Amino acid sequence: MSIFHPKGNWFRYPTGAERLWVGLALAWCLVMSITMPWWHFQGKQNAPQNSYTVEVSDFVGKAFEFAETNKVGEINGVPVAEVEPGGDGYLLGSMWRWYPILKLKKDQTYRIHVSSSDLQHGLSILPINMNIHVLPGYDHVMTITPTTSGEFSIVCNEFCGIGHHTMTGRIIVEE
Amino acid sequence: MSTETIKKSAYRVCETTGLNIFKKAEFFTKANAVLAVIFLLIGGIAALTLALTRWSNVMLLDDVWYYRMITLHGTNMLVFWIIFFEMAILYFASTTLLNTEVFSKALGYISLVLMSVGAIMTNYIILDGQADVMLTSYPPLQAHPLFYLGIILFAVGALVVCFNFFATLYKAKKNKTYEGSMPLVTFGATTAAIIAVVALLHGAAALIPTYFWSMGWAEMMDPGAYRLLWWGLGHHSQQINVAAMVSVWYFIATLSTGAKPLNETVCRGAFILYILFINLAAAHHLLVDPGLSSEWKIWNTSYAMYLAVLASMIHGYTVPASMEVAMRRKGYNKGIFGWFAKLPWKDPGFSAVALSAIIFGFIGGITGVTLGTEQINIMAHNTLRIPGHFHATVVGGTSLAFMGLCYYLVPLIFQKDFYLKKLARIQPWLFGGGIVIMSFGMSFAGTYGVPRRLYDSDFSGANLETGFDSIAHIFLGVLGVGGVIAFTGLLLFIGLIVAAVFFGPSLKGKRMPTWQSEREQKMTDELISKGYEVEGEDYHAKTPGTIGLVIIFLLSFAIYYFANWAALTDLWHIG
Numbered sequence: 001m002s003i004f005h006p007k008g009n010w011f012r013y014p015t016g017a018e019r020l021w022v023g024l025a026l027a028w029c030l031v032m033s034i035t036m037p038w039w040h041f042q043g044k045q046n047a048p049q050n051s052y053t054v055e056v057s058d059f060v061g062k063a064f065e066f067a068e069t070n071k072v073g074e075i076n077g078v079p080v081a082e083v084e085p086g087g088d089g090y091l092l093g094s095m096w097r098w099y100p101i102l103k104l105k106k107d108q109t110y111r112i113h114v115s116s117s118d119l120q121h122g123l124s125i126l127p128i129n130m131n132i133h134v135l136p137g138y139d140h141v142m143t144i145t146p147t148t149s150g151e152f153s154i155v156c157n158e159f160c161g162i163g164h165h166t167m168t169g170r171i172i173v174e175e
Numbered sequence: 176m177s178t179e180t181i182k183k184s185a186y187r188v189c190e191t192t193g194l195n196i197f198k199k200a201e202f203f204t205k206a207n208a209v210l211a212v213i214f215l216l217i218g219g220i221a222a223l224t225l226a227l228t229r230w231s232n233v234m235l236l237d238d239v240w241y242y243r244m245i246t247l248h249g250t251n252m253l254v255f256w257i258i259f260f261e262m263a264i265l266y267f268a269s270t271t272l273l274n275t276e277v278f279s280k281a282l283g284y285i286s287l288v289l290m291s292v293g294a295i296m297t298n299y300i301i302l303d304g305q306a307d308v309m310l311t312s313y314p315p316l317q318a319h320p321l322f323y324l325g326i327i328l329f330a331v332g333a334l335v336v337c338f339n340f341f342a343t344l345y346k347a348k349k350n351k352t353y354e355g356s357m358p359l360v361t362f363g364a365t366t367a368a369i370i371a372v373v374a375l376l377h378g379a380a381a382l383i384p385t386y387f388w389s390m391g392w393a394e395m396m397d398p399g400a401y402r403l404l405w406w407g408l409g410h411h412s413q414q415i416n417v418a419a420m421v422s423v424w425y426f427i428a429t430l431s432t433g434a435k436p437l438n439e440t441v442c443r444g445a446f447i448l449y450i451l452f453i454n455l456a457a458a459h460h461l462l463v464d465p466g467l468s469s470e471w472k473i474w475n476t477s478y479a480m481y482l483a484v485l486a487s488m489i490h491g492y493t494v495p496a497s498m499e500v501a502m503r504r505k506g507y508n509k510g511i512f513g514w515f516a517k518l519p520w521k522d523p524g525f526s527a528v529a530l531s532a533i534i535f536g537f538i539g540g541i542t543g544v545t546l547g548t549e550q551i552n553i554m555a556h557n558t559l560r561i562p563g564h565f566h567a568t569v570v571g572g573t574s575l576a577f578m579g580l581c582y583y584l585v586p587l588i589f590q591k592d593f594y595l596k597k598l599a600r601i602q603p604w605l606f607g608g609g610i611v612i613m614s615f616g617m618s619f620a621g622t623y624g625v626p627r628r629l630y631d632s633d634f635s636g637a638n639l640e641t642g643f644d645s646i647a648h649i650f651l652g653v654l655g656v657g658g659v660i661a662f663t664g665l666l667l668f669i670g671l672i673v674a675a676v677f678f679g680p681s682l683k684g685k686r687m688p689t690w691q692s693e694r695e696q697k698m699t700d701e702l703i704s705k706g707y708e709v710e711g712e713d714y715h716a717k718t719p720g721t722i723g724l725v726i727i728f729l730l731s732f733a734i735y736y737f738a739n740w741a742a743l744t745d746l747w748h749i750g
Contacts, residue, residue, distance in 0.1 A: 002359040002425035002436055003192070003272055010356065010439040017718045018437055018496065021725055025488035028729060029481035032544065032736070036477050039550050039740070040469060044748040047472065047549050051465030076638050097638060109748075120313045120398055122557040122626065126641065129624035130746055131556040132463040135398045136315060140465035145748035153641035155634065157557035157626030159245075159309050161316070162238055165631040168639045 048132060050141040059115045059139060063092035067100035075101055080172065083110050090114075091154075091169070093121035093134050095161055098154045098169020105174050106149045112142045122157035125171060131157060146173040185276055191587060191687040192430075200270035200277040204263045204588055206287055207336075208581070209676070211259035212669060214294060215574075218251030219665045226613065226658020231632055231648045233655060238630045239307070245628055247301050249310030253412065253569065254329065255294045260577050261367060261419045262286070262336045267588070268364035268422070269343040275352040278342035282335055289332030297325030309628060311405060314385060314395050323386035330375045330382075337368045337375075359436050359443065363422030366446040370453065371415045377407025399466040403457075410457035413565070416573040417487065418449055420535070423576045424494045424528055430583060431525035431690075432518065433505075433702025434497035437718075442493050448486035459547035463556045472549050484544050491536045491728065496721040503717075505698045511720045519699075522690035527579025527603035534607055535572030538614055541732045543568060551739045553746065557628075559654075560621030563614050570661075571610040575603060578668050585672060586687040591679035596690075599671050606664025613657025620650035622742075 014022050040046055066089065070081035079100040083089035085108035092099045094117040104110060114123055114134050121134040128148070134140060154169035186195045221244045227235035228244075236244060270277050277283060299321070300306045306318035344365065347353060357365070381404035387393035396404075425442070428434040436442045458475035461467055502514035519525045542564040546555040555561060582599065585591055593599050625632055625647050632651060633642050682688075689696035 002429045002434075003194070005353050005355045005358055006439050007355050012438060012440055014438055014441050017722050018441060018492065021492045021722065022441065022485075022489060024725075024729060025485050025492075028488075028732070029485050032484075032548070033477040033481050035740070036473050036549055040473060043550060043743070044750075045550055045553060045743050045746045046750040047463045047469065047553060048465070049469050049750055053466070078639065101639075119315050124557070124624055124626060125747075126624045127644070128746055129554050129558065129622070130749065131553060131558065131624075133461075133465065133556065135402075135465055137397065138399060138465035143750050147747050153639070155624075155626065155641060157629065158313070159242065159316075159628045162242065162307075164242075165238065165629050165634055166637040168634055168637040168641050170639050 044145075048140055048142045050143070052139045052141070053137060054115060054139040056115075056117055056136050059090075059113070060092060060117045062113070063090040063099065063115075066090040071100075072103060075170070078169075083112070085110070087111070088113060091123070092117055093123065093156065093167070094118050096156070096163035096167035098123075098156075098167065101170040101172065103172045103174070104146050106146050109143065109145045112144060114140045114142060119160040120158050121160050121167070124155045124157040126153045126155060128152065133158065146171075149173045149175045189271075189587060190682075190685055194271050195274055196588070197270045197276040199280050199283070200266045201588060203277065203283045203287070204266040204584075207259050207263035207266065208584060208588075210287075210291060210294075211256050211263065211577075212672060214251045214255035214259060215665070216669055217298065218248050218256055219662060219669075221245075221248035221251065222658065222665075223662040226655050226662070228630070229632070229651050230655025230658075231651050234631075239304075241630045242307050242309075242628075243301060243304060246307055246309050247298070250297055250301065250326075251294075252574075253310060253409075254326065257416055257569070257573060257577075258329070258333050258412070259290065259294075261371070261415060262290075262333065263584075264419055264422070264580075265336060265340040265364055265368055268361045269340050269347070272358050272361045273344065273347040273353050275343060275347040275350065278339050278346050282339045286332040286335035286339065289335065290329050293325045293327070293329030293332060295325075296321050296328065300325065311409065312385070313405075314388070314398050314401055317389055320386055320389040323382050323389060327379070327382055327386060330378050333371065334375050337371050340364075340368050356439075359439060360422050360426045362443055363418055363425065363446055366449055367415045367418035367422065369450050370411055370418060374408050374411030374415060377404055377411060381405040381408060399464060402461060402464060403467075406457040406460040410460060411453070413569060414449060414453040414483075416569055417453075418446065420531065420573040420576045421446075421487075421490045421494075423580045424490070424532055425497075427524050427528040427576075427579055427583065428494055428498050429703065431522050431528075431699070432498045432501045433699040434494075434501040435702075437493055437497050437500065441489060445486040445489040445493075448482050448489075451482070453483035453486075459552070462547070462549045462552035469549070476547055476549060481544075484540070487536070487540060488725075491532065491540075492721060492725050494532060495724060496718040499718045499721045501699075501702055504702060511723055515720055519691045519695065521600055522582070523599045523603050524579045524582035524690070526600070527575050527582065527607070530603055530607040531572050531576040531579065534567050534575065534611060536728060537731060538611065539564060539568030539572050541735050542618065544732075545736050545739050548736075548739075550743055553749065554739070554743060555621065557626055558621040559617040559625045559627050562627050563616075563618030563621055566610055566617065567614045571607055571614065575607050575610070578606065579603065581668075581672055582690075583687070585675045585679070586682055589676050590682045591675045592682050592688060593671055593675045593679060595671065595674075598667060600690075602664055602667045602671065604664075605667060606661055609657050609659070609661025609664050611657070613654050613661055616650045616653030616655070616657055620647050620654060623647035623650075625651065
């Protein structure tokens with residue numbers, strides 16, 4: 001009984017159905033344990049592997065410089081910056097916008113540096129639903145290759161104050 | 176037994192179980208349970224307003240109060256309600272089940288004061304609008320110092336209870352108040368207490384420096400380091416919940432069906448796996464964080480988490496299997512699932528625990544392990560899929576199991592009977608059903624990328640417009656409906672408990688009225704007394720029904736897991 005004291009030597013190995021289940025459960029856990037590292041080497045979707053510590057002011061400066069030198073247009077007052085295929089782009093999260101709007105080409109690979117100038121933010125690309133965490137003081141580098149084209153939204157999914165639900169941005173992917 | 180050496184006035188003999196209930200410990204069990212239910216009510220009211228705000232067609236609150244209510248809800252539910260209740264369990268499991276009085280009455284009072292003051296302080300400062308930082312309070316977001324201080328005081332109080340618990344175990348062992356090993360339920364409670372100490376120390380490491388920072392005495396902690404430490408509190412406390420919940424499963428399985436653990440070694444081994452491996456599972460909150468290497472993430476979420484998952488899968492078999500054996504011994508041998516239909520479904524304690532195990536395993540467990548995979552987390556981090564998962568573990572699992580325990584706690588410890596027993600019988604279904612519906616709504620809205628902790632899913636007022644597919648809004652409506660049903664179940668629970676505890680018919684000197692037929696109860700009693708005698712002997716038993724159930728579980732798990740990997744291939748390439 002679970003509420004009484006087991007008497008005598010209660011140690012014994014599982015038998016019968018119980019042993020079968022422990023074995024099956026362990027096998028399943030091993031399958032899951034192997035799948036994750038296997039995908040790390042073979043899969044195309046992994047959590048960003050590069051990040052660096054950075055001074056907040058340095059990152060903000062880089063993001064503004066990037067937006068200015070690569071500016072190809074403007075939407076609602078937000079600059080649209082085209083990233084060179086294979087090159088580096090910057091995306092700054094701050095209360096409450098993602099800056100600048102990025103213009104990418106389908107099937108090209110980019111290194112997008114993401115950080116915050118103030119609070120923690122959550123980068124969420126919609127509608128494809130890709131999410132990474134953004135911390136001030138960390139340059140989080142996403143190496144991404146858009147495989148679909150069109151206009152994608154960026155929203156914030158980490159609470160960042162009262163204007164949190166107005167924090168949006170955009171990524172434009174051309175064919 | 177050395178009960179003779181204890182003063183007769185220090186305890187009473189339970190009319191139902193024959194166990195000795197010690198008066199000091201009984202007081203602390205009651206006090207902590209009552210406080211738990213008060214904070215459950217506060218958290219529950221906040222929950223209703225949140226569900227009615229996320230429901231896009233209703234949007235009850237304004238933005239300020241929405242974020243305030245999330246902070247209030249998270250803090251009261253995940254910290255105050257659940258830990259107060261666990262403290263009640265620790266007092267019970269270390270005294271009655273070990274046949275000893277609590278180690279120190281003074282420490283009991285000190286912890287009650289610390290925890291109450293802390294909880295009130297934190298609630299006050301949240302409602303006063305000076306701590307709109309969510310439960311997680313990630314810096315650089317800063318709350319009023321009282322927010323951190325309140326949680327710190329509460330945590331110190333909980334640590335004092337854990338100390339009192341361990342001291343009681345030591346005292347019982349030293350005074351030889353019981354023979355052999357401690358009962359399984361106490362073993363599970365000990366597991367919970369050990370994990371609680373680890374969790375609370377992590378909490379101290381995260382929150383004390385943050386409190387100093389809010390006072391202007393220290394620099395801000397690195398936001399990444401804070402997340403790592405905070406989740407050492409945030410996730411480990413979910414493991415306290417799991418260990419306490421599984422102990423409740425075993426406890427109610429025995430009392431309601433006469434079940435006896437099939438194999439003490441396996442059950443206890445699984446608890447030990449929790450202690451050893453579950454700690455690192457906190458890493459799966461940081462899977463898409465900067466500052467941590469892939470190696471670190473994969474290592475901590477694979478080997479460590481999966482051995483803890485193994486433990487839960489073992490309990491998920493041993494609990495129903497022990498019931499199956501008990502039911503078959505009562506003569507319910509028809510077919511593979513005949514015993515399952517004959518389980519005491521009319522007993523709300525039992526049905527709450529059965530639903531708890533099903534919701535925890537099939538919904539909470541499967542989604543949690545899958546979302547805690549490094550790569551799949553890209554599609555889940557901070558979306559509604561996360562609360563969709565943890566409301567199935569911590570609410571449909573732990574809170575529902577604790578509610579089930581209350582259907583035994585009130586007659587056995589408070590010695591009061593329930594009114595409106597028909598309503599009590601449907602309460603677990605109402606609450607559990609509501610949580611399941613809500614969890615489905617959250618999870619499916621989350622697959623569209625709808626964030627958690629977001630006031631307006633239409634992003635009105637944003638400079639660059641965006642929004643979600645109308646189907647996502649339908650799922651937000653499902654979330655709202657489920658939330659309302661669950662709240663009704665919660666209110667019914669509190670109503671029944673309050674009516675019984677304060678105004679219910681006294682059961683002093685009486686047996687607990689059975690929820691089953693007298694004939695059933697007699698068979699259960701017989702099994703309980705018999706099981707005690709044959710403990711330790713080989714107990715080989717066939718459990719075809721439970722094996723069938725767990726195979727269905729494993730198939731559902733595999734389908735959900737691989738379906739998520741398949742969905743992952745639709746994403747852009749990222750690395």
